[in-house]
Amino acid sequence: MLTQTRAWQRLQEHHRQVSGSHMRDLFDRDDRRMQRFSLQFEDLLFDFSKNRITDQTLELLCDLARECGLADRIEGMFAGEAVNCTEGRAALHVALRNRSNRPMKVDGEDVMPAVNAVLTQMRSFVEGVHSGAWRGFSGERIRDVVNIGIGGSDLGPRMIVQALTPYHHSGLKVHFVSNIDPADLLDTLAGLRPETTLFLVASKTFGTQETLANAHAAKDWFLRCAGDQQHVARHFVAISTHRQRVRDFGIDPENMFTFWDWVGGRYSLWSAIGLSIALAVGMQRFEELLAGAHAVDEHFRSAPFEKNLPVVMALLGIWYINFFGAASHAIVPYAQHLQRLPAYLQQADMESNGKTTTCEGRAVSWDTGPVVWGEPGTNGQHAFFQLLHQGSRLVPVDFLLPACSHYALGAHQDMLLANCLAQAEALMRGRTEDEVRRQLREEGLGTAEIERLAPHRVFPGNRPSNLFMFGKLAPRTLGSLVALYEHKIYVQGVLWGVNSFDQWGVELGKKLADTILSELQGEGDLREHDSSTTALIHRVRCFPRRSGCQSGDSGQQ
Numbered sequence: 001m002l003t004q005t006r007a008w009q010r011l012q013e014h015h016r017q018v019s020g021s022h023m024r025d026l027f028d029r030d031d032r033r034m035q036r037f038s039l040q041f042e043d044l045l046f047d048f049s050k051n052r053i054t055d056q057t058l059e060l061l062c063d064l065a066r067e068c069g070l071a072d073r074i075e076g077m078f079a080g081e082a083v084n085c086t087e088g089r090a091a092l093h094v095a096l097r098n099r100s101n102r103p104m105k106v107d108g109e110d111v112m113p114a115v116n117a118v119l120t121q122m123r124s125f126v127e128g129v130h131s132g133a134w135r136g137f138s139g140e141r142i143r144d145v146v147n148i149g150i151g152g153s154d155l156g157p158r159m160i161v162q163a164l165t166p167y168h169h170s171g172l173k174v175h176f177v178s179n180i181d182p183a184d185l186l187d188t189l190a191g192l193r194p195e196t197t198l199f200l201v202a203s204k205t206f207g208t209q210e211t212l213a214n215a216h217a218a219k220d221w222f223l224r225c226a227g228d229q230q231h232v233a234r235h236f237v238a239i240s241t242h243r244q245r246v247r248d249f250g251i252d253p254e255n256m257f258t259f260w261d262w263v264g265g266r267y268s269l270w271s272a273i274g275l276s277i278a279l280a281v282g283m284q285r286f287e288e289l290l291a292g293a294h295a296v297d298e299h300f301r302s303a304p305f306e307k308n309l310p311v312v313m314a315l316l317g318i319w320y321i322n323f324f325g326a327a328s329h330a331i332v333p334y335a336q337h338l339q340r341l342p343a344y345l346q347q348a349d350m351e352s353n354g355k356t357t358t359c360e361g362r363a364v365s366w367d368t369g370p371v372v373w374g375e376p377g378t379n380g381q382h383a384f385f386q387l388l389h390q391g392s393r394l395v396p397v398d399f400l401l402p403a404c405s406h407y408a409l410g411a412h413q414d415m416l417l418a419n420c421l422a423q424a425e426a427l428m429r430g431r432t433e434d435e436v437r438r439q440l441r442e443e444g445l446g447t448a449e450i451e452r453l454a455p456h457r458v459f460p461g462n463r464p465s466n467l468f469m470f471g472k473l474a475p476r477t478l479g480s481l482v483a484l485y486e487h488k489i490y491v492q493g494v495l496w497g498v499n500s501f502d503q504w505g506v507e508l509g510k511k512l513a514d515t516i517l518s519e520l521q522g523e524g525d526l527r528e529h530d531s532s533t534t535a536l537i538h539r540v541r542c543f544p545r546r547s548g549c550q551s552g553d554s555g556q557q
């Protein structure tokens with residue numbers, strides 16, 4: 001039991017001792033604080049000095065990890081053990097980026113030959129599309145790629161493709177369609193020509209309602225132009241673990257890129273699910289992404305906990321969630337191209353650790369995964385930073401900051417950097433009442449006005465943040481960053497005792513949606529629902545939307 005470990009008890013005591021201290025004083029007392037609480041990994045600097053920690057905090061947190069058997073659990077994951085305890089599966093996404101090519105085994109079988117074979121298949125496909133050897137049915141080159149997938153079959157590739165915009169292959173645009181809202185597919189298709197469009201149907205299970213419905217609609221759109229079913233082969237490829245369902249859909253298994261059940265959906269961007277990435281930036285860049293992640297895997301496996309980036313990231317999170325009661329964690333990249341990183345990490349973290357049952361089937365009596373959210377800076381400063389600075393809740397923040405831009409535009413990048421550093425400093429240091437009064441006096445305000453305004457202009461500070469700084473956002477760096485977060489999530493799952501690799505919590509809603517869908521489309525009696533759901537279904541049935549929308553009266557179909 002986590003809460004009965006010796007380290008946990010000592011951390012509780014330690015929390016009582018240090019929770020009253022202010023980071024401002026910790027910095028003032030120790031001008032080497034940044035050096036002591038930062039780690040360098042290749043191009044990445046991880047500054048975690050602006051946290052409410054001392055040397056002892058870190059020691060005790062590492063003790064907690066040791067008492068929870070973290071070292072064995074890390075090895076277990078790399079050894080292909082069934083760490084996904086409810087589904088009896090390995091979670092071996094690290095094999096997908098195992099650039100050392102050392103054997104990695106699942107059920108006694110080395111998976112590397114199969115992993116390498118798919119990479120070879122991806123390379124030849126990507127080269128074919130880029131060179132124009134792979135053409136559409138009319139003989140024209142492929143100009144647009146549409147990835148149809150959702151959740152892990154969308155968020156990772158979408159985030160990476162956007163993050164690597166400066167590396168995009170000219171002449172090819174990659175689009176993503178995920179939502180079952182007809183607007184998503186129709187808006188995307190509106191600008192495309194079937195003759196020059198390639199669809200990637202990305203679904204681990206090939207059974208996801210939204211993806212299949214969108215893929216069928218895309219195929220209808222394509223066939224309305226191409227006519228002949230045999231042309232589908234030049235325009236539709238599947239990425240899945242499920243060969244039969246791919247065949248049933250009408251995609252030749254020749255055009256299928258496979259992966260395996262030991263790859264979790266939200267950990268799958270490194271697999272063939274990353275085909276959209278490889279098409280966007282080329283296979284070499286994709287392999288650089290894998291290499292960056294692999295370097296982190298080696299670090300994660302070998303570095304002592306105190307110097308182990310993902311372990312330290314995870315322990316800091318646990319410190320705030322379990323000892324300070326933090327309920328959420330903000331991800332704020334100061335990089336427009338990392339716009340989708342918060343959404344990606346939302347799934348990675350919340351679908352992994354949004355659980356309250358331990359692997360042994362017991363209810364946890366401690367808090368688990370936080371609400372992960374965020375937006376790029378500086379936009380976020382003008383939206384939610386008010387609450388971060390002066391709100392009643394403690395929200396730890398991760399800042400991600402490329403020191404250099406791929407673009408040159410006046411002083412923009414320096415302004416971006418200055419804003420990020422200023423926010424982190426302000427969150428930490430705050431502004432005392434004395435400082436406020438002094439400033440207001442300097443501004444020439446009278447005593448009464450100072451008294452009135454001072455309480456509003458005090459910043460408590462002592463608000464924790466981590467900061468990742470790196471050079472330009474390059475594929476290798478990005479691969480490392482994503483792998484760091486993946487392992488952070490695993491470490492937290494291990495300490496909380498939950499299975500980070502299943503997602504039973506999304507099943508119930510999916511099942512109910514199937515039932516309600518047939519009720520919306522039928523006229524008969526409803527099954528038993530609560531009075532609210534029943535009334536809402538009846539309300540929907542009354543809307544004239546069905547004839548209008550389904551017949552495509554917008555003219556977009």
Ligand SMILES: O=P(O)(O)OC[C@H]1O[C@](O)(CO)[C@@H](O)[C@@H]1O
Pocket residue numbers: 150151152153202203204205206207208211265266351503506
């Ligand atoms: O790749 P698939 O099988 O279509 O699943 C898509 C997503 O659906 C989920 O199962 C649940 O929403 C995710 O875990 C997964 O990434």
